[in-house]
Amino acid sequence: xxxxWDGGPVITARNLxxxxxPHLALDDVNLEIPSGAVGILGPNGAGKSTLFxxxxxxxxxxxxxxxxxxxxxxxxxxxxxxRIGYMPEYDALDPGLAAxxxxxxxxxxxxxxxxxxTRRAHEVLEYVGLKDQRYRKIxxxxxxxxxxxxxxxxxxxxxxxxxxxxPTNGLDQRAREFMLQTLRRxxxxxxxxxxxxxxxxxxxxxxxxxxxxIHKGKIVVQRRIEDLAKQVDREIxxxxxxxASRMQAALEGRGFEVRxxxxxxxxxxxxxxxxxxxxxxxxxxxxxxxxxxxYEPDLEDIFLLIMDRLGAKVRGTSELMTEGHTxxxxxx
Amino acid sequence: xxxxxxxxxxxxxxxxxxxxxGDGDEEAQAIVAKREATLGAIFEQSYRPWEGELGPRWVxxxxxxxxxxxxLFRGTGHRHYHPMVKLIILVILLFSLMPILMLFLASxxxxxxxxxxxxxxxxxxxxxxxxxxxxxxxxxxxxxxxxTALVVGGMISDDRRNGTSAIYFSRPVTRLDYxxxxxxxxxxxxxxxxxxxxxxxxxxxxxxxxEGWAYLIDTLPIFLGGLFAGILVVITYTSIxxxxxxxxxxxxxxxxxxxxxxxxxxxxxxxxDTQFDSSILYxxxxxxxxxxxxxxxxxxxxxxEHPLSFSIVSILAVNAASIGLLAARVSxxxxxxx
Numbered sequence: 001x002x003x004x005w006d007g008g009p010v011i012t013a014r015n016l017x018x019x020x021x022p023h024l025a026l027d028d029v030n031l032e033i034p035s036g037a038v039g040i041l042g043p044n045g046a047g048k049s050t051l052f053x054x055x056x057x058x059x060x061x062x063x064x065x066x067x068x069x070x071x072x073x074x075x076x077x078x079x080x081x082x083r084i085g086y087m088p089e090y091d092a093l094d095p096g097l098a099a100x101x102x103x104x105x106x107x108x109x110x111x112x113x114x115x116x117x118t119r120r121a122h123e124v125l126e127y128v129g130l131k132d133q134r135y136r137k138i139x140x141x142x143x144x145x146x147x148x149x150x151x152x153x154x155x156x157x158x159x160x161x162x163x164x165x166x167p168t169n170g171l172d173q174r175a176r177e178f179m180l181q182t183l184r185r186x187x188x189x190x191x192x193x194x195x196x197x198x199x200x201x202x203x204x205x206x207x208x209x210x211x212x213x214i215h216k217g218k219i220v221v222q223r224r225i226e227d228l229a230k231q232v233d234r235e236i237x238x239x240x241x242x243x244a245s246r247m248q249a250a251l252e253g254r255g256f257e258v259r260x261x262x263x264x265x266x267x268x269x270x271x272x273x274x275x276x277x278x279x280x281x282x283x284x285x286x287x288x289x290x291x292x293x294x295y296e297p298d299l300e301d302i303f304l305l306i307m308d309r310l311g312a313k314v315r316g317t318s319e320l321m322t323e324g325h326t327x328x329x330x331x332x
Numbered sequence: 333x334x335x336x337x338x339x340x341x342x343x344x345x346x347x348x349x350x351x352x353x354g355d356g357d358e359e360a361q362a363i364v365a366k367r368e369a370t371l372g373a374i375f376e377q378s379y380r381p382w383e384g385e386l387g388p389r390w391v392x393x394x395x396x397x398x399x400x401x402x403x404l405f406r407g408t409g410h411r412h413y414h415p416m417v418k419l420i421i422l423v424i425l426l427f428s429l430m431p432i433l434m435l436f437l438a439s440x441x442x443x444x445x446x447x448x449x450x451x452x453x454x455x456x457x458x459x460x461x462x463x464x465x466x467x468x469x470x471x472x473x474x475x476x477x478x479x480t481a482l483v484v485g486g487m488i489s490d491d492r493r494n495g496t497s498a499i500y501f502s503r504p505v506t507r508l509d510y511x512x513x514x515x516x517x518x519x520x521x522x523x524x525x526x527x528x529x530x531x532x533x534x535x536x537x538x539x540x541x542x543e544g545w546a547y548l549i550d551t552l553p554i555f556l557g558g559l560f561a562g563i564l565v566v567i568t569y570t571s572i573x574x575x576x577x578x579x580x581x582x583x584x585x586x587x588x589x590x591x592x593x594x595x596x597x598x599x600x601x602x603x604x605d606t607q608f609d610s611s612i613l614y615x616x617x618x619x620x621x622x623x624x625x626x627x628x629x630x631x632x633x634x635x636x637e638h639p640l641s642f643s644i645v646s647i648l649a650v651n652a653a654s655i656g657l658l659a660a661r662v663s664x665x666x667x668x669x670x
Contacts, residue, residue, distance in 0.1 A: 056502060058667055078504040082386055086502035088667065092495040096412030104409075108395035109503045111387035123380050153499065158382035182377065190379035220338050231341040261347040297345045305343035 010035050010161055010193050013066035018050055025050040027217040037187045039204030040197040042214035048197050052163060056081055069160055085154030089165035095139035099130055099149050102138060106153035124152040128182060144175030164196040168203050180206045201300040215310055229297045234269040237295040243287035250281040392505055393513050400517035417482045424475045428529035432536045439540035456537040456551055461558040462630045464530050466623045476526060477594045481587035483521050484573030487514055493581040497665035507662050515570055522566045530562050554630055561626035568618055568647060571654035578661035594619055611637040615646040
């Protein structure tokens, strides 16, 4: 199947720029993505799709260079697309075909022998949970089943990198959990790399251990989620039952930095004795502490903090998916 | 910013209020929610690697061709053609083979007026060979455009509507391969009906009348002229049909636009010819240009007053414009989003 991969970064980019007319879609992108699961984050129009198209070798870059599995994205697009699987965000299935035929055809388009493609189509449809529905026409499928079929199409040739564009789009909770579990298993059991974009931070956090964040065509962060979380101030979160104002006053009286929203209080962690001090304050204020935990910043927190540092004043990730935060019209 | 991005050190995380109606300062009672039972399912998921080899470019291209052509003959597994479409294509094929039946009947009647009539009407001569490809009304004038409309209808428009272009272009299938294989698929289906029926007509005339080598040598140049005209019909109709299919998301639009173009230009030219006694507008009608070239190839008297070169240039221009439009529209098909 061509060149053997030596185990270094699966994707690299150096000073990658892409312009659509006067519009700069990718601005001096430098990337080094190791194998594993990586989340691509960014508001709508930030340049995620343009980056994917560049990595797939589908569009010519304006300047800069890059490699995917050692293949040059400018000249070896065909080889790259043979060795990666791409799961598009939108429907990319023929409604008149049965799932097994659609997946088999996707394999044949990669150059698989029809008999091998058929056998492999059965295997991957079982893997994505569609074993019993594989002979049904796609037009009768739910959104979750269509997403699973797209995933099956993407992994039919056992690609070394799987690129998933919004894999949980439109899925209910159960289907979403299954999709995420399947992606996790593809990384952990299959040893493949997953590059996944999503607007749902929980999904990225569930599957990925690293993130790459794009904003206005620039890479603003590429790091392990764990390392990013360590940068954020540590806090202890408590939920109290009755007398939250008294509790806040008692804690502030002891010199703690306190943030409060309703009955939830976050107390700045000073050292190991902070927990005892909180309990003493609760006794003093006469309130019940129903829950107390060290607050672990999640990816949404990190994302919002980054956006805040970039000057985008937002209250939640849903607000970020608008053109107002991308510096104008959509870039891709 | 640090080397690998923005620094978020010392940042404060967001806060979300706890579920409940109050802010925590009121007296409240706890409500214990009952956990919903979940149904289990026996399913063991395991990732299985694949060690096979991927075939070269021609294997991928043949897969596209097979997908579109086999769909006509098989019920499942390949591109879906509606049963009515398959039935109409079958009827058109049988209709185009009708002269063979008449040739057979002619071969049964030895001598007499009937044999002479059958011979003139369906026997092998320049006019009948031209008619088999381009001339007979309503068979060829109506059937070939209808056949093309049915075959090209969803050929590219379906990919645009369903987003299946992403299936092709996220794989090592180039846009040139995509266009070439779609083109070849349509041309083969049209050729199967138009050219094959022409070939069958000619060969059956030889077989039924037990003609010898001298007859074959005499008529072969005329046959080849007709064959070339038939191939020209297939190429031109495929180019126009696919171009129209590539500009829409609807099978119906592509089909009806093709029929409108063929019949509309012919009707307009006919009206102008009738009213103003000028055949020049026939150069706008692809059918008439093909008919004009076909008449020249088979060596029969032209029905048109304008020079043959006008029709040749017109056909070349129509094909070039159609292929240009097809290439431009296919290059706009997106992988990530439309």
